[in-house]
Amino acid sequence: MIEAEGLTKRFGDRLAVDGLSFTVRPGQVTGFLGPNGAGKSTTMRMILGLDAPTSGRVRVSGQPYAKLANPLREVGALLDAKAIHGGRTAYNHLLCLAQTNNLPRRRVGEVLELVGLTGVAKKRSRGFSLGMGQRLGIASALLGDPKILMFDEPVNGLDPEGILWIRNLMKALAAEGRTVFVSSHLMSEMENTADHLLVIGRGKMIADCTVKEFIDQNSVLAIRVRTPDAAALAGLVTTAGGKAVRESDGSLLVTELAMDRIGDLAFDGGVRLHELSPLQASLEQAFMELTKDSVEFHAAVPAIGPEALR
Numbered sequence: 001m002i003e004a005e006g007l008t009k010r011f012g013d014r015l016a017v018d019g020l021s022f023t024v025r026p027g028q029v030t031g032f033l034g035p036n037g038a039g040k041s042t043t044m045r046m047i048l049g050l051d052a053p054t055s056g057r058v059r060v061s062g063q064p065y066a067k068l069a070n071p072l073r074e075v076g077a078l079l080d081a082k083a084i085h086g087g088r089t090a091y092n093h094l095l096c097l098a099q100t101n102n103l104p105r106r107r108v109g110e111v112l113e114l115v116g117l118t119g120v121a122k123k124r125s126r127g128f129s130l131g132m133g134q135r136l137g138i139a140s141a142l143l144g145d146p147k148i149l150m151f152d153e154p155v156n157g158l159d160p161e162g163i164l165w166i167r168n169l170m171k172a173l174a175a176e177g178r179t180v181f182v183s184s185h186l187m188s189e190m191e192n193t194a195d196h197l198l199v200i201g202r203g204k205m206i207a208d209c210t211v212k213e214f215i216d217q218n219s220v221l222a223i224r225v226r227t228p229d230a231a232a233l234a235g236l237v238t239t240a241g242g243k244a245v246r247e248s249d250g251s252l253l254v255t256e257l258a259m260d261r262i263g264d265l266a267f268d269g270g271v272r273l274h275e276l277s278p279l280q281a282s283l284e285q286a287f288m289e290l291t292k293d294s295v296e297f298h299a300a301v302p303a304i305g306p307e308a309l310r
Contacts, residue, residue, distance in 0.1 A: 001026055001179055002047060002148065006056035009042050009203075016042045018203035019056065024181045026147070029174045031194030031211075032183040035291050039203040040183045041079070044152055048077055060148055072101040072144035079152045081137035086126030090117050090136050093125060097143055111139040116165075130157030138166065148179040155189055167193050187284035201291050211283060218286035223259050225252040226275035227266070236265045251275070 002024035009017040017039040024030045034040050045051040047058050049065040057064070061074050068074045084093050094108040112118050115135040120128070125136060134157045141149060151170070155163045170193055174180045184190055190197070190211070197214050199207035207214055225244075227233050230252055234244040242257035254262055259278055266273050 001062075002058065002060050002181060004043075004047070004056065004058040007043065007046060007053055007058055008055045009039070009046060009051060010054045016203055017046070017053075020200065020203070020205055021056075022198050022205065022208055024179055024198075025196075026179040027174055027177050028195035029170050029180045029182060029193055030196045030198060031190040032181060032198050032200075033187075033190065033287060034200040037202075038200045038291075040200065041152060043200070044077075044079060044150060044181075044183060047150065048075070048079070050079075070101065070144070072097065072103065072146065074144075074146055075148045075150065076141035076144055076146040077150040077152075078134075078137040078141045078154060079150070081130075081133045081156070084125050084133070084136065084140075087124055089122050089124055090128075090139075091121040093136065094139060094143060097140055101144060103144055107143055107145070111142045114142065115139045131159060131162055134158055135162070138169075146178070149173055149181070151180075151182040153184055154182060155184065155186060163189065187287055191283035199287070199291070206291070215283055215286045221255070222279040223254040223257070223262055224275060224277050224279050225254055225262060225266075225273065226250070227252070227271055227273050229271045232269065233262075233266055233271045236269045236271070237262065240265055253279070 004023075005021050007017055007020040008015070020043060032040055032044070042051060046053050047060060047065065061068065065071065065075065088096070090112065091108060094111065095105065097103075098105060098108055109118070112121050115138050117132065117135055117139065120132065125133065128136065134154070138151070138154065141151070149170075154166050154170075158166060167189065170180050170182060174195070182194070194211055196210055197207060198205065199214070209217070225233065230246065230250060234246070234252060237244040237252075237254055237257060240257060240261065242262070243255045245253045247253055259276060263273070263276055265271075
């Protein structure tokens with residue numbers, strides 16, 4: 001378990017993390033979301049004792065990370081897959097970690113096989129692709145068979161097979177009762193992987209809930225309706241207090257009315273329906289809606305075409 005209380009970090013005049021309090025519980029995958037500059041990486045570094053908080057505290061397995069007797073057996077972390085000596089082979093990199101943490105040599109071969117790097121174990125890591133380096137970083141995190149796993153952008157550089165593999169791995173680790181804490185910008189992956197979400201913006205906590213609760217609270221339920229009498233149904237919907245927008249394919253997108261209410265209106269008004277279905281908002285849509293005022297860096301629309309070079 002990871003427990004933070006009033007966690008705050010300043011860098012000079014900049015407040016990077018502002019009074020965060022949260023608990024990351026075992027037995028589930030907890031997603032850590034936020035725009036660029038929100039304070040996610042700084043928070044994860046404070047959990048691991050790499051940055052000291054300005055105020056507040058954070059504990060892993062009931063105590064500060066620095067006081068853990070066998071840290072690699074308690075916490076496995078992937079924050080930067082490139083933070084390895086390029087001249088070492090994958091095997092030797094893991095062996096050094098094992099020897100300095102009093103872990104058996106056999107664990108090196110076990111985690112290399114688990115992440116699919118057995119065939120390149122004797123190759124120097126400087127020649128690894130981005131995805132291979134990511135797998136080596138994941139192997140390092142798993143080396144001590146820890147109770148707590150922390151991953152920062154774990155799917156970065158992985159191919160589709162690798163993305164499916166790490167998704168299933170994180171779910172399996174959580175199912176074993178471990179604490180899995182993962183930061184990612186890929187909303188589709190978090191929607192498929194996470195059970196619980198912590199969302200921060202400009203260093204502050206703005207959501208602490210399940211994925212379903214997050215989507216339900218930050219999106220509008222829309223109903224897709226196909227009918228040959230779209231104009232008539234739109235009029236009925238508007239009269240009943242709803243909103244109906246005509247889509248490019250001729251269907252209606254209805255909001256502010258429940259699906260059964262729309263069906264009753266159509267029946268009572270003699271309007272035939274060919275489709276009446278809810279449109280489930282995505283995690284990405286809900287995230288964009290909630291964090292739109294917390295985005296620190298806004299890109300402009302680029303100039304495109306011959307005029308851009310004039």
